[in-house]
Amino acid sequence: MRIISNSRRFSSAFPLLVLALAACSPAPPEPAPAPKPTKPVAVVPPATGPVQPTGDWIDWPITPGEWVYRKDNRGSLALFGESGRDAVFIIRCDRSGGKLFLSRSGSIGEQANMVLRASAGLQSYPASNSGGTPSYAAISVSPRDLMMDRIAYSRGRFAVETTGLQSLAIPAWPEFSRVVEDCRN
Numbered sequence: 001m002r003i004i005s006n007s008r009r010f011s012s013a014f015p016l017l018v019l020a021l022a023a024c025s026p027a028p029p030e031p032a033p034a035p036k037p038t039k040p041v042a043v044v045p046p047a048t049g050p051v052q053p054t055g056d057w058i059d060w061p062i063t064p065g066e067w068v069y070r071k072d073n074r075g076s077l078a079l080f081g082e083s084g085r086d087a088v089f090i091i092r093c094d095r096s097g098g099k100l101f102l103s104r105s106g107s108i109g110e111q112a113n114m115v116l117r118a119s120a121g122l123q124s125y126p127a128s129n130s131g132g133t134p135s136y137a138a139i140s141v142s143p144r145d146l147m148m149d150r151i152a153y154s155r156g157r158f159a160v161e162t163t164g165l166q167s168l169a170i171p172a173w174p175e176f177s178r179v180v181e182d183c184r185n
Helices: 003-024 147-154 176-185
Strands: 066-072 075-082 090-092 099-105 112-118 121-129 137-143 159-160 169-170
Touching: 003 176, 066 176, 075 137, 075 176, 090 137, 090 176, 099 112, 112 147, 121 147, 147 176
Parallel strands: none
Antiparallel strands: 066 075, 075 090, 090 099, 099 137, 112 121, 112 159, 121 137, 159 169
16 A cells, blocks of 8 residues: 555656756746848959960960861861860861862951961961851961961861950861862862
8 A cells, every 4th residue: 555655656756846847947938139231242253355375385285175077068167176066266268269168166346357376387367157047256368378288297286366356276186287188189
């Protein structure tokens, strides 16, 4: 019987014990103050001009891409660029007009020039927009222009510098020379 009476005492004291323990626990923390509004940070727009390679052109990093050669009704062409994207440089032989057209991606202003650099020298040409989409800056030259041979025999690369556009360092692969030879024959 004694056990029963002790358990009755304990069962009647249990709620008081729980209340006493609850009174000993710390108060719930106060909510953190609301954050103060911040001033908007001014975002500096990126530079608008092209990032030009520095140093000697022969040391510039090669523009990413591969050459692809094609023939069509007008003659032949070689395109240089990354697979699945528009070409960054094109050489086209227009057999009926007896001209080579060299084009690089981008749009230029009036009185722009395209400078071609090779190991054996450089030449500057007046350039104009081709008028197509996407836009290209282009020059036309004779297939016998000395600069075409300089590029064909350049040591591994040639450079294309165009007013207002990023300069390119392009590998001198056989596709370029093949288009030149197609136009000479």
